[in-house]
Amino acid sequence: MLQCRMQLIFRAGIILDLDRSNNHEQPIRSIPILRRHKQPDPRPVSARRVTLTDIARGCGVSRATVSLVLRGSPLPAADTRTRVQAELKKQGYVYNRAAANLRQRRSSSVALVVNDLSNPFFAEFAAGVDEALGAAGYVTLLGSTSESPERQQRVLTSLMEHDPAGIILSPAEGSDGAQLQQILGTHVPVLVFNREPAHVQWTASHWDYLALANRRGAALATHHLLERGHRRIAFFGGHADSSSCRERRCGYADALAAAGIAVEPELLIETAPTRLDAAARTAALFVHDPAPTAAVCYNDAVALGLMLGLATRGMRAGRDFAVTGFDDIPEAAVSTPPLTTLASDPRARGHQAATRILERVRHPDIDAVRGSVPVRLIIRASSEATIA
Amino acid sequence: MLQCRMQLIFRAGIILDLDRSNNHEQPIRSIPILRRHKQPDPRPVSARRVTLTDIARGCGVSRATVSLVLRGSPLPAADTRTRVQAELKKQGYVYNRAAANLRQRRSSSVALVVNDLSNPFFAEFAAGVDEALGAAGYVTLLGSTSESPERQQRVLTSLMEHDPAGIILSPAEGSDGAQLQQILGTHVPVLVFNREPAHVQWTASHWDYLALANRRGAALATHHLLERGHRRIAFFGGHADSSSCRERRCGYADALAAAGIAVEPELLIETAPTRLDAAARTAALFVHDPAPTAAVCYNDAVALGLMLGLATRGMRAGRDFAVTGFDDIPEAAVSTPPLTTLASDPRARGHQAATRILERVRHPDIDAVRGSVPVRLIIRASSEATIA
DNA sequence: CCGATCTTTTGGAACGATCCAAGGAACTCG
DNA sequence: CGAGTTCCTTGGATCGTTCCAAAAGATCGG
Numbered sequence: 001m002l003q004c005r006m007q008l009i010f011r012a013g014i015i016l017d018l019d020r021s022n023n024h025e026q027p028i029r030s031i032p033i034l035r036r037h038k039q040p041d042p043r044p045v046s047a048r049r050v051t052l053t054d055i056a057r058g059c060g061v062s063r064a065t066v067s068l069v070l071r072g073s074p075l076p077a078a079d080t081r082t083r084v085q086a087e088l089k090k091q092g093y094v095y096n097r098a099a100a101n102l103r104q105r106r107s108s109s110v111a112l113v114v115n116d117l118s119n120p121f122f123a124e125f126a127a128g129v130d131e132a133l134g135a136a137g138y139v140t141l142l143g144s145t146s147e148s149p150e151r152q153q154r155v156l157t158s159l160m161e162h163d164p165a166g167i168i169l170s171p172a173e174g175s176d177g178a179q180l181q182q183i184l185g186t187h188v189p190v191l192v193f194n195r196e197p198a199h200v201q202w203t204a205s206h207w208d209y210l211a212l213a214n215r216r217g218a219a220l221a222t223h224h225l226l227e228r229g230h231r232r233i234a235f236f237g238g239h240a241d242s243s244s245c246r247e248r249r250c251g252y253a254d255a256l257a258a259a260g261i262a263v264e265p266e267l268l269i270e271t272a273p274t275r276l277d278a279a280a281r282t283a284a285l286f287v288h289d290p291a292p293t294a295a296v297c298y299n300d301a302v303a304l305g306l307m308l309g310l311a312t313r314g315m316r317a318g319r320d321f322a323v324t325g326f327d328d329i330p331e332a333a334v335s336t337p338p339l340t341t342l343a344s345d346p347r348a349r350g351h352q353a354a355t356r357i358l359e360r361v362r363h364p365d366i367d368a369v370r371g372s373v374p375v376r377l378i379i380r381a382s383s384e385a386t387i388a
Numbered sequence: 389m390l391q392c393r394m395q396l397i398f399r400a401g402i403i404l405d406l407d408r409s410n411n412h413e414q415p416i417r418s419i420p421i422l423r424r425h426k427q428p429d430p431r432p433v434s435a436r437r438v439t440l441t442d443i444a445r446g447c448g449v450s451r452a453t454v455s456l457v458l459r460g461s462p463l464p465a466a467d468t469r470t471r472v473q474a475e476l477k478k479q480g481y482v483y484n485r486a487a488a489n490l491r492q493r494r495s496s497s498v499a500l501v502v503n504d505l506s507n508p509f510f511a512e513f514a515a516g517v518d519e520a521l522g523a524a525g526y527v528t529l530l531g532s533t534s535e536s537p538e539r540q541q542r543v544l545t546s547l548m549e550h551d552p553a554g555i556i557l558s559p560a561e562g563s564d565g566a567q568l569q570q571i572l573g574t575h576v577p578v579l580v581f582n583r584e585p586a587h588v589q590w591t592a593s594h595w596d597y598l599a600l601a602n603r604r605g606a607a608l609a610t611h612h613l614l615e616r617g618h619r620r621i622a623f624f625g626g627h628a629d630s631s632s633c634r635e636r637r638c639g640y641a642d643a644l645a646a647a648g649i650a651v652e653p654e655l656l657i658e659t660a661p662t663r664l665d666a667a668a669r670t671a672a673l674f675v676h677d678p679a680p681t682a683a684v685c686y687n688d689a690v691a692l693g694l695m696l697g698l699a700t701r702g703m704r705a706g707r708d709f710a711v712t713g714f715d716d717i718p719e720a721a722v723s724t725p726p727l728t729t730l731a732s733d734p735r736a737r738g739h740q741a742a743t744r745i746l747e748r749v750r751h752p753d754i755d756a757v758r759g760s761v762p763v764r765l766i767i768r769a770s771s772e773a774t775i776a
Numbered sequence: 777c778c779g780a781t782c783t784t785t786t787g788g789a790a791c792g793a794t795c796c797a798a799g800g801a802a803c804t805c806g
Numbered sequence: 807c808g809a810g811t812t813c814c815t816t817g818g819a820t821c822g823t824t825c826c827a828a829a830a831g832a833t834c835g836g
Contacts (some may be wrong), residue, residue, distance in 0.1 A: 027616060029495070049493075049551075062786045067824065077784060091574060098486045099822035102791050109550070112530070116515070118735070123511035130532050134543060140530040142500070144518050161485040162527055163437075164498070185480060187428070227684055229825055260745075304722065334692065338722040383505040439792055450816045456796065465814060489793035491821050 050091045056070070059087040070095065088191055107126065109163040110357055111141040112178075113155060114170045120329045121346050122170065129168060130351020136358055138165065149175040156183050164188065166357040171197040173242055181205055189360040191353055196243040202368065208360060209370045214244050217342040217375040218251030221296045221324040224377060226259050229387035230294040230322060234267040234285055236306055237278050238298030243299055252296050253325055267292055275305035282309025293387060294322035300329045303339055307382065322385040337381035344375045416542040434628040438479045439516030441455035445474040458483065469524035495553040498745060499529040501543060505550045508717045509734050510558065513581075517556060518740020524746055526553065537563040544571050552576065552695060556744040559585040561630055569593055579741055582630040596748060597743055597758045602632050605730040605763040609712040611682045612728070614647050618710060622655040622673055622692055625666050626686030633686055636714065640684050655680055663693035670697025670712065681775060682710035688717045691727055697768065710773040716766055733762045 052070075056063045061080060069084040070075050072205050076084070087154045099106055112129050114122045130140045143155040144301055147371055152172045159167070166189040171180070179202030184190055192200075200207065218235075225233050231340045235252045238245030253263050271281045278301065297303035303325030307317040318337040325332055327345035353374065360366075414707050430752050440458075446453045449468060456464050457472040464472070475481075489495055498703045518528045529552055531543040540560045547555070554577040559568070565588030572578055578595045580588075588595065608625075623640045626633030641651050654676050659669045666689070671679055685691035691713030695705040704712045706725040713720055716731035740761065748754075 049822085053822080063823080064825085071824090075784065080784080085547070093780090094573070095549045096551060096822055098551055099490055100824070102487055102490060102793090103822080106789070108802055109529075116509065117511045118512070118515050119517070120506065120508060121503045123508070126530070127506050127532055130505070130530050131534075134531065136545065139546060141497075142514070142518050142528040142530040143522065144515055146519075158522065158525070158527060160652070161483045163484060163486055184811045185482070236806090308722075331719050331722065334696075334719065335722065342797085440794095441792080451793080452795085454815055456815090457792090464813065468814080487821090488794070489821090491792080493821065612798045624805055649821085664801085696831090 026237040027064060032088075045123055049096065050093045051096070052093075054091060055087050055093055056083065058091060060082045065352055066094055090313040100335055103162070103340040107163045108137065109139045109141050109145060109162065109164050110354070111159040111162070111164040111167045112364070113145060113152065113159070115145050115146055115147045115172050117345075120331075124346035125170075125350040125353070128347035129354045130350070131347075132351040132354035133358075136354070138358070144231050145172040147172045149173075149179070153179060153183060154182070159178070160184065165361045166191065168353050168357055170194045171238070172312075177201070187364075189357060190248065191357045191360065193349075194244065206360075206364065206368045208356060208368050210249075210262070210349070210356065211244070211372055212349075213372045213375050214247035215251035215254065216372075217326060217344075217377075218248035218296060218375045220251075220375070221244075221254040221326070221342060222252045222255035223258075224379065224383060225294045225296065225322055225324065226255060226261075226321060228294075228383065229385070230292075230383070232264075232267070232290055232292040233291040234269060236269050236285065236295040236297045237271045237302030240268075248296075265359065271302060271305075273299055273302060273375075275301045278305025279309040279312075280305075282306055282313065286313075294383070294385070295324075297323060297325050299338060300325035300327045300332050300341055303341070303382070304331065304335055307335065307337075307339075310331060318381045318384045319332060320385060322383040324383050326375075332378075333380070335382075337384070340380045340383035342375040343378050344373060349373055372374050397418055399766075406656045410572065411726060413517075425680065439484070440479045441480060442470065443475050443481055445731050446479060447471045451716070458590070461754075468494065476533040479716070480546045487610040489551070491685055493661070496525065496527050496549050497550065497552050498737075498749075499531060499544075499547040499550070499552040499555045499557075501533060501540065501547070503535045503560050504532050505532055508719075509715050512734035513738040513741070516735035516740075517742045518738070519735075520742035521746075524742070526746070532764075535560045537567070541567060541571060542737045544568070544751045548572065553749045554579065555562040556581060558582045561627075563591070575762050577747045577750075579748070579750060581741055582632065594745060594748075595758045596756050598737070598744065598761055599632070599635075600732050600737075601633035601641035601760045601763050604760075605714060605732075606636035606684060607643040608639075608765045609714070609728070610640045610643035611646070611728060612767065613684065613712065613771060614643060614649075614684045616710060616771065617684070617775070618643040619649065619775070620652075620678055620682075621654070622657060622683040624657050624673065624679040624685045625690030626661055626684040627658055628724065630655075636684075636686060640756075659686075659690060659693075660692055661687055663696070666693025666694075667697040667700075670694055670701065674701075682773070684711050685711060688713035688715045688720050688727060688729055691729070691770070692719065692723055693750035695723065695727075706769045708770040708773060712771050714763075720766075723766070723770075726767045727771070729766055730763040732761060737761055738768040 001006045001124045032275050046348065052063045052066050055066045061084065064074055065080065065118055066084050110133050112126060114126060117126060118124050133140050135289055141159055141162055145152040145155055145157050150174050152175055160183065168182065168191045170193040173195070176196040177197040180197060180202070186205050190205065192209045194211055196209065196211070222233060233256070236246065240246060249268065256263055269281060269284045285295065289367055295306060297306055303323050306323055310317050312320055315321050323339065325341035328341045332339040332341045356369065422644050440451045442453050443454045449472065451467060453464055456661050456772045457469050465520045473535055484497055487713040498521050505514060521528050529550055533540040533543055539558050540563055548571065555572065556579045561583070563585045568585060569589065578593065580595055580597045582599055584597065584599070591631050591771060610621060621644070624636055626636070628634060637656065644651055653736060657669065657672045673683065683694060685694055691711050694711055698705050699711055703709050705734050712725065713727045713729035716729045720727040720729045744757065
């Protein structure tokens with residue numbers, strides 16, 4: 001009955017594991033949180049924050065009045081307002097939003113959890129999210145998971161303790177929806193971006209979902225290669241157990257089917273979604289006899305790796321072999337040759353995600369939205385190779 | 389006497405400008421904050437957060453006891469602990485760190501303010517910061533400024549209201565230290581990264597400073613080109629009013645001086661630190677007669693732009709002209725030709741920055757630290773061109 | 777001058793946690 | 807048996823804000 005482990009995470013990354021509740025040998029004494037209390041308050045007394053009460057005392061009105069002035073209520077008389085505002089300025093008052101949020105049972109932050117900021121796609125996305133949230137007066141709580149579901153659980157637990165108004169989550173690969181739902185509960189609005197974790201009960205929670213038009217994008221790329229005359233086209237890279245890879249493969253299959261071509265399993269090649277592994281696995285394209293003349297790649301990193309791998313075999317992408325990518329990372333435009341790929345404007349996606357989660361915060365009860373965002377094909381030299 | 393404008397920023401980006409306090413024509417009535425109150429609490433009553441009191445009631449103990457159990461104090465009796473823990477799990481309790489922080493007058497977040505997440509250097513840096521902060525149990529409050537000092541003021545004000553334990557700030561170009569200090573006050577620990585704003589009274593505040601070894605790095609690159617036989621070397625890109633550009637120019641001058649070569653002003657060429665502008669201004673290198681044969685570029689973006697500009701003039705970097713960059717962004721390794729540049733491992737810098745700000749949070753009174761982080765020269769093909 | 781109305785101000789109880797001093801129960805010991 | 811110890815538990819004040827109901831002034835008509 002204690003199947004699912006529930007963990008509460010405290011500051012300094014300390015995990016109080018409730019399942020240990022049977023161990024009575026003081027399993028908890030080792031938790032160092034109380035040590036903190038032994039330290040005197042690190043801030044000197046003079047460093048105390050200026051509060052409403054200080055202002056109120058300073059100009060002889062009540063806290064309530066100062067609060068009203070602060071929030072720009074029309075109630076206070078004009079000269080009271082002036083006096084209070086002068087005092088605010090004089091003492092250098094800084095609003096304590098945490099206290100206000102506590103009282104109002106409201107939150108002014110949104111958590112953003114991404115796998116990897118060093119991926120330019122996510123970095124742009126994060127920039128977009130932060131811009132839009134900031135404009136709406138919200139603050140972004142950042143969390144990154146490095147594609148590790150365990151880290152993701154920890155990060156989410158920690159973020160939840162900060163009571164975000166909503167969560168924008170680009171799940172780590174292999175994350176489990178049930179585990180997520182256990183940590184996130186059913187009440188905080190969640191927008192799942194880009195990837196669909198397994199075992200999510202979409203109906204139980206009202207989670208929104210926003211993903212690129214993976215299927216359509218891959219179909220566009222494949223169709224483009226077909227137009228150039230290619231008939232043996234590989235799908236190169238990614239793991240078949242990630243939802244985005246599966247969707248892209250579907251699009252690839254769609255386009256082939258429309259051209260009356262059957263999908264050949266040996267032309268579906270898996271790699272880690274990194275440049276390095278893609279380069280290393282290039283040879284797998286050429287083991288079967290009529291070798292493919294083109295490849296739709298899982299994403300740009302894979303495509304760049306493949307182009308590297310081709311070069312080491314004496315082939316040049318765009319001349320001897322056609323390559324397409326996915327994401328349009330900045331490098332795609334300046335690689336040699338420049339990479340044909342699918343652009344999705346990740347910064348705009350970030351805006352979109354932020355806008356939607358705020359909308360959901362305002363209206364928690366409307367039905368969940370499953371959205372897909374359009375991508376467009378950017379044709380560059382890497383797909384110029386044609387079939388004579 | 390009201391020279392400096394002081395602004396208080398409220399949610400939804402509304403600015404209550406205290407200098408308007410003279411306008412009595414209800415300048416404030418337009419502030420829509422009160423509208424919010426008219427909406428009923430958007431969350432259904434059942435969505436209420438589970439609190440300590442709920443748990444206490446649920447298993448017949450006092451709030452204080454539950455709190456002790458939560459924090460892993462050795463005080464509670466073993467069976468009490470078990471009962472409480474069962475109840476915590478049963479009700480799906482989520483710790484409210486904001487409330488705890490309020491009582492404890494402590495903060496568990498650190499603000500990170502960067503110009504531009506879409507710059508891979510800062511993205512990596514942010515990832516490093518978040519990793520290290522997360523490991524220490526802190527949450528990252530993200531803010532981005534898009535290089536605009538005005539946006540930076542707004543963002544910082546908003547972040548300050550969330551009471552961060554410290555701030556890691558990579559200042560927007562052209563930010564003014566005095567304005568920053570006015571908003572940040574003198575008590576919150578600040579770590580200034582990468583760039584030095586003008587007019588900071590470093591002695592008044594205890595701000596730490598962490599920057600790349602700009603001067604030494606540029607000297608390394610220049611020295612490298614000198615070794616290859618170049619004598620006319622330009623410094624290309626950046627604005628002379630940014631501190632990092634000035635420092636890099638100093639290093640460039642150092643190396644030239646060591647080789648007994650005078651700096652020629654016409655070889656100092658300014659550009660915006662972007663690929664595009666650098667490409668556009670390439671011609672400026674070749675207006676004087678013995679034209680330079682090599683250029684030390686302000687950063688990688690500029691260097692990549694310069695290589696593009698050279699190509700349109702029929703020259704190839706690495707063959708006809710030697711180029712070096714700064715930052716070692718991922719593209720540098722895969723451009724054609726690959727770019728000689730200075731690497732600084734931004735992710736590790738992020739760790740370092742986070743570690744230092746936490747150290748400062750623990751010891752607010754030790755002297756401010758001014759640190760510079762080493763860079764190393766990565767030699768690639770773009771600087772291969774030699775003087776016959 | 778009194779009550780009615782309107783405008784402005786206010787004290788005190790929240791919000792969800794922690795801290796503290798004090799209380800009760802169970803033991804021990806002389 | 808009563809005092810002292812140890813172990814565990816607790817009520818109430820507190821953090822900095824907002825909300826609410828009600829008080830205090832001001833204005834006015836009759």
